[in-house]
Amino acid sequence: GDSVTQMEGPVTLSEEAFxxxxxxxxATGYPSLFWYVQYPGEGLQLLLKATKADxxxxxxxxxxxxxxxTTSFHLEKGSVQVSDSAVYFCAxxxxxxxxxxxxxxxxxxxxxx
Amino acid sequence: EAGVTQFPSHSVIEKGQTVTLRCDPIxxxxxxxxxxxxxxxxxxxxxxxxxESKQDESGMPNNRFLAERTGGTYSTLKVQPAELEDSGxxxxxSSQDANGGTRGDNEQFFGPGxxxxxx
Numbered sequence: 313g314d315s316v317t318q319m320e321g322p323v324t325l326s327e328e329a330f331x332x333x334x335x336x337x338x339a340t341g342y343p344s345l346f347w348y349v350q351y352p353g354e355g356l357q358l359l360l361k362a363t364k365a366d367x368x369x370x371x372x373x374x375x376x377x378x379x380x381x382t383t384s385f386h387l388e389k390g391s392v393q394v395s396d397s398a399v400y401f402c403a404x405x406x407x408x409x410x411x412x413x414x415x416x417x418x419x420x421x422x423x424x425x
Numbered sequence: 426e427a428g429v430t431q432f433p434s435h436s437v438i439e440k441g442q443t444v445t446l447r448c449d450p451i452x453x454x455x456x457x458x459x460x461x462x463x464x465x466x467x468x469x470x471x472x473x474x475x476x477e478s479k480q481d482e483s484g485m486p487n488n489r490f491l492a493e494r495t496g497g498t499y500s501t502l503k504v505q506p507a508e509l510e511d512s513g514x515x516x517x518x519s520s521q522d523a524n525g526g527t528r529g530d531n532e533q534f535f536g537p538g539x540x541x542x543x544x
Contacts, residue, residue, distance in 0.1 A: 316467070348535070353537065354537055355428070355429065355516070355534075355535040355536045355537040355538060356468075356516065356518075356535035357535070358532050358533075361532075401468060403468075412458065412470040412473060412481060412484070413458075413460075413468075413470065413533065414467075414470070415460075415467045415468035415469070416467055417465070417466050417467040418462075418465070418467070418468070
């Protein structure tokens with residue numbers, strides 16, 4: 313079945329460090345891929361998305377490229393800030409079956425000043 | 426515009442009791458979803474409403490869970506009787522497209538979740 317696997321956390325970085333959170337997926341067909349972020353005390357917010365192979369989603373300095381050959385959608389940011397501390401979820405949904413998302417287990421990011 | 430709201434934010438109950446969670450979607454959103462995150466694991470789909478109708482309830486764990494969506498507006502998720510393994514964070518989400526979706530990227534807007542603890 314369809315599923316998403318993302319790296320275990322927590323990830324602890326110093327401010328201005330480079331961030332990578334790995335995400336791989338298993339799905340038949342052509343899924344759309346997403347990164348959601350949950351800040352403390354808040355709901356999940358869409359961070360970025362990509363709907364087809366080789367698309368790059370980007371927002372707030374974060375980027376992720378849809379790699380079909382490696383079934384991956386790794387999240388990257390060149391220079392993290394303390395305000396980026398949150399839990400990050402990778403997710404997929406499928407065209408004509410977007411009614412539900414398949415999420416990874418979440419990766420908690422702690423950024424220290 | 427108000428986002429998705431959920432009530433209560435936290436609930437602590439004893440095994441065997443009943444709990445009802447409420448979700449108010451964004452006004453005008455026909456799609457409403459319930460998800461659950463247990464013990465820091467992945468967020469799992471529970472069910473999906475289109476307006477007042479259940480479109481997909483394949484993720485509901487068992488018949489102790491009952492979801493309703495009165496008049497296609499707010500939704501409730503009742504757990505009766507609650508068991509220890511029901512503890513977790515219950516998220517509600519809504520999205521706009523009511524046509525079954527022709528795009529795979531229909532954004533779902535999430536509420537802050539209800540943290541349920543069953544003792």
